[in-house]
Structures are given as structure tokens and as C-alpha cells.
Amino acid sequence: MDAHELKIEAARVALGEVRSGMTLGLGTGTTSVEFVKLLGAALRDRTLRDIRCTCTSNSTEELARSLGVPLFELAEIAPLDLAVDGADEIDARLRLIKGRGGALLREKIVEQQAKRFIVIADETKIVEKLGAGTLPIEVTPFAREVLERRFTELGFAPVMRMRDGAPRVTDEGNRILDVRVPGDRDIAEVVASIREHAGVVETGFFSNEATEAIIASANGVRRMTR
Numbered sequence: 230m231d232a233h234e235l236k237i238e239a240a241r242v243a244l245g246e247v248r249s250g251m252t253l254g255l256g257t258g259t260t261s262v263e264f265v266k267l268l269g270a271a272l273r274d275r276t277l278r279d280i281r282c283t284c285t286s287n288s289t290e291e292l293a294r295s296l297g298v299p300l301f302e303l304a305e306i307a308p309l310d311l312a313v314d315g316a317d318e319i320d321a322r323l324r325l326i327k328g329r330g331g332a333l334l335r336e337k338i339v340e341q342q343a344k345r346f347i348v349i350a351d352e353t354k355i356v357e358k359l360g361a362g363t364l365p366i367e368v369t370p371f372a373r374e375v376l377e378r379r380f381t382e383l384g385f386a387p388v389m390r391m392r393d394g395a396p397r398v399t400d401e402g403n404r405i406l407d408v409r410v411p412g413d414r415d416i417a418e419v420v421a422s423i424r425e426h427a428g429v430v431e432t433g434f435f436s437n438e439a440t441e442a443i444i445a446s447a448n449g450v451r452r453m454t455r
């Protein structure tokens with residue numbers, strides 16, 4: 230199976246956890262897209278009924294709407310029965326790095342409102358130590374420049390996320406600084422020091438939101454639970 234097929238497989242297994250009548254949080258990213266497509270198909274052929282969903286990004290909302298998935302504001306349907314979303318890095322304790330798709334803030338808000346949050350991913354997302362890649366930090370536009378300087382001084386090598394030659398603007402109107410977690414530092418400690426700064430809205434470190442993960446590999450699907 231190629232990477233795309235593994236994402237579909239993880240999404241398919243996650244769909245097996247959805248029951249008619251549930252309220253769902255829909256994630257963002259290429260793996261979540263597959264889940265939303267399968268959900269749309271299940272609603273169309275009436276395998277699933279009476280599902281109410283909320284989205285973690287405008288892009289997911291657009292896709293879900295185009296597929297006829299019933300959408301609601303988060304506050305209308307929270308607490309959610311289940312959230313399903315991808316991740317960039319997953320460690321053995323089910324801690325995550327998320328947000329390389331830029332939706333970390335709404336993702337964390339929605340996933341903290343869910344009784345269960347299932348992460349769907351292919352095995353390339355499993356890491357021994359979080360911070361193999363960058364850690365996204367969502368910051369206000371006003372604070373962006375000074376925080377970039379400060380994080381550089383602290384050794385986090387921030388890079389402002391760009392899109393089409395301009396700063397990437399999140400769905401909440403903020404900017405993203407992608408930082409490096411120094412190899413000799415624990416991510417929780419780095420995140421705590423980053424969060425001390427006014428202007429930091431949220432980080433892509435999800436320390437305890439995920440309750441389960443469905444990991445697809447060429448050898449099959451395995452589940453992780455907290």
C-alpha cells in the first residue's frame with residue numbers, strides 16, 4: 230500500500246467507531262480528508278444517520294459541506310462524542326505534534342471538547358521523541374516579529390510560515406512560527422517556556438487530548454490507547 234492508501238485505511242477503521250446519532254469533530258489535513266469523504270459516503274448510502282459534525286478548519290468545512298455532511302457550530306453540539314484527526318508526530322505516550330496544516334488552534338479547541346479523540350495516521354508519524362520536525366506556534370500578528378526575535382535568542386530557530394509568498398494567516402487571523410525543539414530539551418519544558426510569552430495563542434503540542442490512535446502500515450492496522 231502507498232502512503233495515500235494507508236491514510237484511507239486508517240480513516241476507514243476510524244469510521245467503524247462512528248455510530249448513528251453521534252456528534253463528531255472533523256479534523257484537518259490529508260488523512261482527515263479521507264475520513265470526511267468516507268463519512269460523506271456513509272451518510273449518502275444511509276449506513277450512518279443523524280450525525281452532527283463540527284469542523285476544525287474552513288477547508289474541512291468546505292469539503293464536508295460539499296459532501297452534504299450536516300454541520301453545526303461547536304457550541305451547538307459540544308461536548309462531542311468523538312473527534313477524528315491526523316497528526317504530524319505521535320509518541321508512545323500518545324502525545325502529539327499537530328498543526329503543520331495550520332489548523333492547530335481550532336483543532337485543540339474541538340478535540341478538548343470531545344469525549345474521545347482518535348488520531349488517524351500512517352506509521353511514518355510515529356516518533357521516539359517528539360520534535361523530530363518543527364513545532365508550530367500560533368501567535369498574534371501584533372506579537373509575531375518580537376516573538377520571532379525572542380525565540381531566536383532562546384535557540385528555537387523560528388521560521389514564519391508562508392503561503393504563496395505571504396505570511397500564512399490562520400482561520401483565527403493569526404500567524405504561525407515553526408520552531409525547533411533543541412535535541413537536548415524535553416518538549417513539555419520547551420512548550421512551557423514558549424507559553425510564558427504574551428502573544429502566543431497556542432502550540433501544536435497536544436499533551437493529553439488524544440485517547441486513541443489508529444496507525445496504518447503495510448503490515449496492517451494497529452491501535453494505541455492511552
Ligand code: 5RP
Pocket residue numbers: 256257258259260261314315316317326327328329330331332333336
Ligand atoms: C493540521 C494538522 C494535521 O492533522 C496534521 O498536519 C497531519 O496532516 P496529514 O494528515 O496531512 O499528514 O495538524 O493542522
